[in-house]
Amino acid sequence: MGFSRSRTLYLVLCLALAVLSLRPVEPVDRLLDVLLAPARVFAELSAPVGWLQGRRARASDPSEAGARAADLRRYAEVERAVLDSAQPADPHRLDGVGWRHAEVVRRERGNLDRIRIRVDGRSGVEPGFPVVSADSYVGVVVERWGGQGDVPGSDELVVELITSATARIGASVEGGELNGMTVELSDLVVGGLAPIRGREYLDVHNPERRGIERGRVVVNDSKELAEDLTYLANGFLLGELERVAEDGKDVLGVRPGLDYETGLYQVLVLCPGDGPVGATARRGSMLEDDGWRRARFFLRSEPSWWREGRKLSLGRIHGVERGAAVASGARFVGRVERAGLTISDVRMVGDPGLAFAALAMIRTPDGGESPHVMGRITGGGRDAEGALRFEWPATIEIPGEGCVRASVWTGSGEAGVPRGLLVGDAELPCGPGPHIIRIHQPQGAQEPGSLRVRVARGGEPVP
Amino acid sequence: MRKRWISWLMLGVWSSWIVAAQGILVAQTPLAAWLPDGGLVLLIACAGRFQKQDVPGAALLLALSRVAYTIEPPTAIFAAFLCTALLVNAMRSALEVNGALLRTVVAGFAGWLFPAWLLLVRHVRDGGEPVALLSEVLGLWRIALSTALFALAFGPVFAHLPGLTPLRTRRW
Known part of the structure; x- marks a missing residue:
């Protein structure tokens, strides 16, 4: 009798877990995050195995510091164009x-x-x-x-x-x-x-x-x-x-x-x-404000080969919230999918299904760049060459024919993801969407070095 | 009693290392789709050789160590590991689960069903296209085959990992 009852309970538990997997309930997920806090111990146990992956790049490494400075310079050039994108094309309209x-x-x-x-x-x-x-x-x-x-x-x-x-x-x-x-x-x-x-x-x-x-x-x-x-x-x-x-x-x-x-x-x-x-305008770059906290990944790998994810060393008690951006310098690394109590799950930029607001800086014939709001783009993983695949609805299309060269950055309007994180370079098709686009990340972006995560203040995720 | 606690601890360490090593191999080889699921093989080996009352606990521990390394939803991992343990435990009453043939078949089946389940969960949560899911699930035969062969070759090794003796059933 006792065995039968325990087996029934076991089956009910399996069924409940299966349903919660498909239809997550936030309070249950929060409770589970507390119960799963010991998982951090297991993640720490990976240290000896992690040595096999070699040394991580550090912020002080000359190549790392150089790439970071180059990305920041690149963003500084587009920052004003991004902010000016709010202005009408005809300045007299504001007379x-x-x-x-x-x-x-x-x-x-x-x-x-x-x-x-x-x-x-x-x-x-x-x-x-x-x-x-x-x-x-x-x-x-x-x-x-x-x-x-x-x-x-x-x-x-x-x-x-x-x-x-x-x-x-x-x-x-x-x-x-x-x-x-x-x-x-x-x-x-x-x-x-x-x-x-x-x-x-x-x-x-x-x-x-x-x-x-x-x-x-x-x-x-x-x-x-x-x-x-x-x-x-x-x-x-x-x-x-x-x-x-x-x-x-x-x-x-x-x-x-x-x-x-x-x-x-x-x-x-x-x-x-x-x-x-x-x-007059919000000119301060969010890449340099105090809404970031330094973090690290436990392992630079994910056992499910069809995913691209990492475990982050910070959790909700450190101010990390779901949706927060993870960056390396000015490069977009991924978003927090689940913020546990002491560790978090990060969907890397190559993970299928990752979505975020994007902005394209289209290269103009005169050598300049002009911003184009892309809206929300959704990841489709990587192709055989390692380029990122994204579905771009192109609700606002790029006029013309053929393709234009552009750099792709994070846009505004999503809590936890500041504008101006570099995703990579792409050739964007003109005309109405949806389009599948390929984005080539900067060199070394797949092995990000020093990491930062966007943290919340007073329970509100900062943009 | 103390030996059993040490065995549970050792099971946690072994499972952590196996899952972490699997993750590193996935990241470093172009043949990631062909890599067997070592954590799943360890679960099947434990479920077949541990004392029956210890199998659910082992499944929970192995699921927890998997959760520590993957971004897949914890509920999906726990559901899959507990169901696999239940299935193997139930089969033990009537069949020789540790026999080479059955072990291989069970591992191959689980090696296909487990990633298919995780893909289904991701698609439902992300609102993906059912057609895309179907093509992905059909492509999982490689991991199923490699997991089956891995279980055939290394299943007994996994069941006899150092430190696990107090948890194994004595009739073996």
């Missing part, structure tokens, strides 16, 4: 409008229509101020986040995107087509997502001319009627008006000029005034 630079730092949990942005010195920025990115309208500031003073997130603002079901903004169609004739200007209201499957379209409400076919849609809100200060964004792009057949009906939608889901990195908050207001 007579005040603005403050901000960076997207994370998504609101469980709400894709809200982002959090960080503005240096948020005084003077109020709910109701519109937010733009380059030439496109993004949304409106709806609330301040968190506490005061040095509390983590106290300099963050919540922005409701134009994709939100409750968002509405007055707009005009420029150069629209109606019955084959060009219409100079036609008003409508834009906000929320249109009921169109397969691609993201902004919804159109109360068009002045119902038969309008296509055209360029820009913000045109009335100063007298608007509840917010959204009229400050007049002239900024919402997208291209299109008529799409859906379930036998013609649906009018605006194909946005932005990837609202994963492609928002640098933005401007528009405010009353003229020109840059207060602290």
